[in-house]
Amino acid sequence: MITSRFSxxxxxxxxxxxxxxxxxxxxxxxVTGEYGGGAFVLVYLITALFIGVFVLISELVIGKLGRSxxxxxxxxLATKHKKxxxxxxxxxxxxxxxxxxxxxVIGWIFHYIAISIQGLPQTVEQSKDIFIGLLTTDIQTxxxxxxxxxxxxxAIILQGIKDGIExxxxxxxxxxxxxxxxxxxxxxxxxxxxxAFQFMFxxxxxxLSSEAVVVAIGQAFYTLSLGMGIIITYAASLPKDSNVVxxxxxxxxIDTMVAIVAGLIIFTLLFDKGAESTKGAGLVFISLPSVFxxxxxIGSFLALLFFIAIAFAGIxxxxxxxxxxxxxxxxxxxxxxxxxxxxxxxxxxxxxIAALLSNIESYSSVLMxxxxxxxxxxxxxxxxxxxxxxxILVVVFIGxxxxxxxxxxxxxxxxxxxxxKFWFFMVRFVIPxxxxxxxxxxxxxxxx
Ligand code: PFF
Ligand code: NA
Numbered sequence: 525m526i527t528s529r530f531s532x533x534x535x536x537x538x539x540x541x542x543x544x545x546x547x548x549x550x551x552x553x554x555v556t557g558e559y560g561g562g563a564f565v566l567v568y569l570i571t572a573l574f575i576g577v578f579v580l581i582s583e584l585v586i587g588k589l590g591r592s593x594x595x596x597x598x599x600x601l602a603t604k605h606k607k608x609x610x611x612x613x614x615x616x617x618x619x620x621x622x623x624x625x626x627x628x629v630i631g632w633i634f635h636y637i638a639i640s641i642q643g644l645p646q647t648v649e650q651s652k653d654i655f656i657g658l659l660t661t662d663i664q665t666x667x668x669x670x671x672x673x674x675x676x677x678x679a680i681i682l683q684g685i686k687d688g689i690e691x692x693x694x695x696x697x698x699x700x701x702x703x704x705x706x707x708x709x710x711x712x713x714x715x716x717x718x719x720a721f722q723f724m725f726x727x728x729x730x731x732l733s734s735e736a737v738v739v740a741i742g743q744a745f746y747t748l749s750l751g752m753g754i755i756i757t758y759a760a761s762l763p764k765d766s767n768v769v770x771x772x773x774x775x776x777x778i779d780t781m782v783a784i785v786a787g788l789i790i791f792t793l794l795f796d797k798g799a800e801s802t803k804g805a806g807l808v809f810i811s812l813p814s815v816f817x818x819x820x821x822i823g824s825f826l827a828l829l830f831f832i833a834i835a836f837a838g839i840x841x842x843x844x845x846x847x848x849x850x851x852x853x854x855x856x857x858x859x860x861x862x863x864x865x866x867x868x869x870x871x872x873x874x875x876x877i878a879a880l881l882s883n884i885e886s887y888s889s890v891l892m893x894x895x896x897x898x899x900x901x902x903x904x905x906x907x908x909x910x911x912x913x914x915x916i917l918v919v920v921f922i923g924x925x926x927x928x929x930x931x932x933x934x935x936x937x938x939x940x941x942x943x944x945k946f947w948f949f950m951v952r953f954v955i956p957x958x959x960x961x962x963x964x965x966x967x968x969x970x971x972x
Contacts, residue, residue, distance in 0.1 A: 587759020631669030
């Protein structure tokens, strides 16, 4: 049973804290760059609305009706095959695995906060050397910051829902908003802002590929923390009279706004200095630092704000990745919170060390599986295969295996009969199908 509950605002902020993360500030801008700018943004907005909001509603309803840890909720809410559905709850292992390398990346961000203070790289080449050097040779620094993240996240989780998760989000989320607002205002006053705006909002449909649609769906799940039992777990501590539809819409809107604002800021700065947007991790960790340098003395300040913002976003997401498994151990095994937290934290900590070592030149041969190192494998398996599978389980569960009347009683008063019917149609048939296509496409089994 869940005893402590979020306040209404606390829940929204915690869910936003989970959703807003590296996925918004780092991944969204670079996939936008890779998949054609405005056209991709448009497709993303549509998927965020129809798939993102609809699945978010599903997860909130499951949590609100289930009121327990994810595994128990799948078991108790299933109208048939309870013993089998219980296993769907084990999707909560996915965020714990993601946390292993996510924590390492937050560690890099801490290192870049230090770099913003000590002095930014002056050229892209220098910037690249610093980043590649950190990744492939510098065990000490990465281990140090990974440990800092481990301690921080564990300490917050130990304080529980209200005094830990709610409190930290109530502090960090408003600060994140303020920092992004400052950076946005600065960017708006830079000439290339209009170019960045054009790039993001003027769709050129000739650039749109079916691949982009698939990527947009995947991004919608990852960015809203869906398909991992996270929102389900948070929602188990929803205040009784929460409106799950309004909350879902609000959470998606804020998450989307953060992604778009981050994109506008990043592209404005890049375009102003005529910089190329390097692919993947390079965008934030290689291109941007040297671009910030070119802005002169204000540049280091902007860089500092920028990396602090990502750190806040990352920490609040990291906490949400840990909570579902901690609650599982507390609930099902009657472990004390501290014991449950230590088991889960040590798991991600150790796996994270293996992941970071897999990027180190001299170790990589041991930790390579095929062409990828462990670090890349964890990311690939989790975000492209397991998260969509988790998403399928969630929508199939609520669409076909939960008490239809109970779900309707929750939704019809909030959005009417017609919309509730449409929502059922989407979660029963459309979204599972879309997710199967995502998995087939991303694993290369069937390319579109
Ligand atoms: N939604 C987060 C982001 O966009 O960065 C990522 C995330 C959060 C992934 C929580 C996994 C997770 F369990
Ligand atoms: Na996000």
